[in-house]
Amino acid sequence: MSFGKGCHLHLIDGSAFIFRAYHALPPLTRKSDGLPIGAVSGFCNMLQRYVEGNNGSDAPTHVAVIFDKGSHTFRNDLYPEYKANREAMPEDLRPQIPLTRRATEAFNIACKEVEGYEADDIIGTLSVQARKAGGRVTIISSDKDLMQLVGGGVEMLDAMKNRLIDVEGVEEKFGVGPDRVVDVQALAGDSVDNVPGAPGIGIKTAALLINEYGDLDTLLARAEEIKQPKRRQTLIDHADQIRLSRQLVQLDCDTPLDFGLDDLEVRDPDPDVLLGFLAEMEFRTLTKRIAEAMDAEPPEIDDTPQDAPEADAPEMPEIDASTYEHVQDMDALEIWLKRIRAQGYVAVDTETTSLNEMQAELVGVSLATQPGQACYIPLGHKGEGEGDLFGSAALAEGQMPLEDALAALKPVLEDASILKIGQNMKYDAKVLARYGIEVSPFDDTMLISYALHAGLHGHGMDALSERYLNHTPIPIKSLLGTGKSAVTFDRVPVADAVKYAAEDADITLRLWTVLKPQLHRAQVTRVYETLERPLVPVLAHMERNGIKVDRDVLSRMSGAFAQKMAQLEEEIHELAGRKFNVGSPKQLGEILFDEMSLEGGKRGKTGAYATGADVLEDLATEYELPARVLDWRQISKLKSTYTDALQDHIDPDTGRVHTSYQQAGANTGRLASSDPNLQNIPVRSEEGRRIREAFVAPEGRVLVSLDYSQIELRILAHVAGINALKQAFKDGQDIHAMTASEMFNVPIDEMTPEIRRQAKAINFGVIYGISGFGLARNLRIPRGEAQGFIDRYFERFPGIRTYMDDTVAFGKKHGFVETLFGRKIHTPEIGASGPRAGFAKRAAINAPIQGTAADVIRRAMIRMPDAIAGLPCKMLLQVHDELLFEVDEGAVDDVIKAARDAMESAAEPVVKLSVPLTVDAGQGANWAKAH
Structure with a gap:
């Protein structure tokens, strides 16, 4: 087909595809020989998506992928420093470059490059030729240097954002039309390509000047007329440099080509060639997918390792805080933003005045683009030594306006094609959300570590840095101090803050480089991608929603609890035969073991008797006084931890309590919460349930609770294959009554509440591997009787003992156990001896x-x-098996149905349980009534 009117040419910027593929995916090596192939894999996937997505009436008739032949071009002869500041190509990318050419040819797409010229020159030449021939051109790239070609039938497509860039798009970017882009670039220069331009003149100023004077030659000829002295002198002094810059940014649209447009006609790939190349690269999934699309048989792939060692963590430069950059102005920030856009990922960290994200003020932002390449942008540091009694409110020098910095950062932090990497990204995302920035997409090194290493170690940055980077980060206490003399981060001198904050971003990027590739090797990618990362924004929204708390209800409860404690104290004093301080472990020990002569008294190093909960719970199985002390302690804890302390957690701006959830807080995947901890409000005692009365819905709304019914027992029935339990759940029976009936040979219609309570304690206790001692404490019955219950339980349900033995054996063999969804919980001490092993x-x-x-x-x-x-509802809280919503009064039924459906089907399609999940729902003006 001869190229002419009606033809549509697609020109793909090959380098952009390669670098996007390289940075978007974790390092990947060919299994058989360790050859790096991560970029090739991403490149092939991008080509396949391109081929699949370009059909129909607007499909290209001609297409080519254009590459750079080498680093030296005619521009280096004009200006030896051109692109001299470009970083060396990563070592693991270098061997992949020729493979991307082979991949293009395997897809039967024209693959073109010319010695001494850049890919942009070839694209420019082909665009001009196609335009002259009457055809259309789409340049698949977001490279600003190509925008000078737009117009007259030439457009650009930013494939990552699926956004067309036309003449209006160019004007929006540069402030001028495509025909004057070169003039603006010549003035503004380009730090990425090391084009000098006019010092101190950026894109906006350059566009202003070109629009005023018409073109660059006229501007330079009339430079004497410019009113601003500094700008006038810059243009006069650097006229030759500006003209040179124009030569560097101007595309050579007469590049000598040894091929023509007709050679770029779209051709179908040869299945044998394409599948053969993909099999050679050992891309199993892609090979199978393309084979199916081509209706061909996928070739066999032999990826047996040739004794190649597993790739170690990449070598990185030493961490040196003195090399970090202090970004003080927009020009410096733009350099970083260009660098980020070019590579497609960045590590981000924020510094604030508080750990409370709802109240924290942003003090600065740190960025890292490569190991050792990091900066800090201070935005809210206060000056020293001046001002009123509370310190100076004036900002320290060397900072740019917060609004300007955030306006520049916002497009990058929200750009769907740029990956943001953070450590505990939920905190930073919530802080930035208060400033109108929604961070997405992101990776979180804390959660990557959690998916990999739950049960082995903590996942805080300092611990990970020491373990995986052999580096101890700068301690925050060295900057803030401790105790009453501690300051907030906005009082830290900027020079010190740069080292500390930029190091955090640098460490985070290094951890990501080390840990992210391990997800695939450890086969926990699905856990991270489906259970960890997508939960972050959900939790962040819940935390920002918060839940309304009635301060008056809490105050009244505090008074009621104080009265209850006084009443219990009287009972305890009567049982003891004299008054003493119930809150004093020393005095309590003397009462129990000296005066009452109870057994089990053990003195500690101080000489005082131990009176911890475990000691009192053992004694409470036989004696009244320790049981009453346990009740007193519970009320005391409820008063201090909840009814008193919760009042301090009410946000003054929202009237709500905003708890913070920790995803990596428990080894098993359970969430923890803090400030305040809402996971541990007791629900079994009447007093604990009353705490929930203080959590209320605003006028016109109600709280709706949805709670999984006995989900852990249902899962136990499934994994252990207990048919009696399975059938009881399927029939909707009272599972505790059924268990009691099985164990104690009591017909269900003759069941007493006491027998059912004992069966319930055993049902839940067995899940936690409870011992006879533990069950005796829970039921406050003698140990022998409790152990008899447990023995009878295992006799009746032998599958549970089999499950336990098999699980322990698996843990000993592999060093971890697994959930049904592939989450690994490591068990490093399972082979130990003594109490730790138990x-x-x-x-x-x-x-x-x-x-x-x-x-x-x-x-x-x-x-x-x-x-x-x-x-009209929002999700507020998660407490173990329960979700709590705030709902408009008229929408309760709709919300319950929608939420229940989502909860009951949540395991599917990954896991099909043999026991149905059921969800109980309730509603009310407060949490207690809703539960």
Whole structure:
């Protein structure tokens, strides 16, 4: 087909595809020989998506992928420093470059490059030729240097954003039309390509001047007329440099080509050639997918390792805080933003005045683009030594306006084609959200570590840095101080802040480089991608929503609890035969073991008797006084931890309590919460349930609670294959009554509340590997009787003992146990001896059950925003197996149906449970009534 009118040419910027592929994916090596192939894999996937997505009436008739032949071009002869500041190509990318050419040819797409010229020159030449021939051109690239070609039938497509760039798009970018882009670039220069331009003149000023004077030659000829002295002198002094810059940015649209437009006609790939190349690269998934699309048989792939060692962590430069950059102005920031856009990812960290994201003020932002290449942008540091009693409110020098910096950062932080990397990104995302920035997409090194290493170690940045980078970060206390003399970060001198803050971003990027590739090797990519990362924005929204708390209700409860404590103290004094300080462990020990002569008294190093909960719980199985002391302690804790302390957590601006959830807080995948901890409000005692009365809905709304019914027992029935339990759940029976009936040979219609209570304690206790001692404490019965219950339980349900033994054996063999969704919980101490081994075994037995339940509710939470979209409600809290919503009064039924459907089907399609999940729902003006 001869190129002419009606033809449509696609020109793909090959280098942009390669670098996007390289940076978007973790390092990947060919299994058989260790050859780096991550960029080739991404490149092939991009080509395949391109081929699949370009059909129909507007499909290209001609297409080519254009590459750079080498680093030296005619521009280096004009200006030896051209692109001299470009970083060396990563070592693992270098061997992949020729493979991307082979990949292009395997797809039967024209692959072109010319010695001494850049790919942009070839694209420019072909665009001009196609335009003259009457055809259309789409340049698939977002490179600003190509924007001078737009117009007259030539357009650009930013494939990552799926956005067309036409003449208006160019004007929006440069402030001038495509025909004057070169003039603006000549003035503004380009730090990425090391084009000098006119010092101190940026894109906006350059566009202003070109629009005023018409073109660059006229501007330089009339430079004497410019009113601003500094700008006038710059143009006069640097006229030759500006003209040189124009030569560097002007594309050579007469590049000598040894091919023509007709050679670029679209051709179907040869299945044998394409599939053969993909099989050679050992791309199993892509090979299979393309084979199916081509209706061909996928070739066999032999990826047996040739004794190639597994690739170690990439070598990185030493961490040197003195090399970090202090970004003080927009020009410096733009350099970083260009660098980020070019590579497609950046590590980000924020510094603030508080750990409370709802109150924290932004003090600065740090960025890292490569290991050792990091900066800090101070935005809110205060000056020293001046001002009123509370210190100076004036900003320190060397900072740019916060609004300007955030306006420049916002497009990058929200750009769907740029990956943001953070450590505990939820915190930074919430802080930035208060400034109108929604960070997306992101990776979180804390959660990557959690998916990889739950149960092995902590996932805080300092611990990870020491473990995986062999580096101890600068301690925050060295900057803030401690105790009453501690300051907030806005009082830290900028020079010190740069080293500390930029190091955080640098460490985060290094950790990502080391840990991200391990997800695939450890086969936990699905855990991270489906259970961890997508949960972050859901939790962030819940935390920002908060829940309304009635301060008056809390105050009244505090008074009632104080009265209850006084009443219990009287009972305890009467049982003891004299008054003493119930809150004093020393005095209590003397009462119990000296005066009452109870057994089990053990003195500690100080000589005082131990009176911890475990000691009192053992004694409470036989004696009244320790049981009453336990009740007094529970009320005391409720008063101090909740009814008193909760009042301090009410946000003055919202009237709500905003808890913070920790995704990586528990080894099993359960969420933890803090400031305040809402996960540990007791629900079994009447007083604990009353705490929930203080959590209320605003006028016109109600609280709706949806709670999985006995989810862990259902999962136990599934994994252990307990048919009696499975059938009882399917029939909707009272599972505790059924268990009691099986164990104690009591017909269900003759069941007493006491027998059912004992069966319930055993049902839940067994899940946690409870011992006879533990059950005796829970039921406050003698140990022998409790152990008899447990023995009878295992006799009746032998599958549970089999499950426990198999799980412990698996943990010992592999060093971890797994949930049904592939979450790995490591069990490093399961082979130890003594008490630690017993604890490790119980934890290993419980982890797959509790972890699977945690995974199910995570999946429900991740789906919930879509499930309730359009309904007048918001999700406020997650407490273990329960989700709490705030709903308009008229929409309760719709919300319950939508949320229940999402929760009950949350395991599917990954796991099909043999026991149905059921969700109980309730509603009310406060949490207690809703539960």
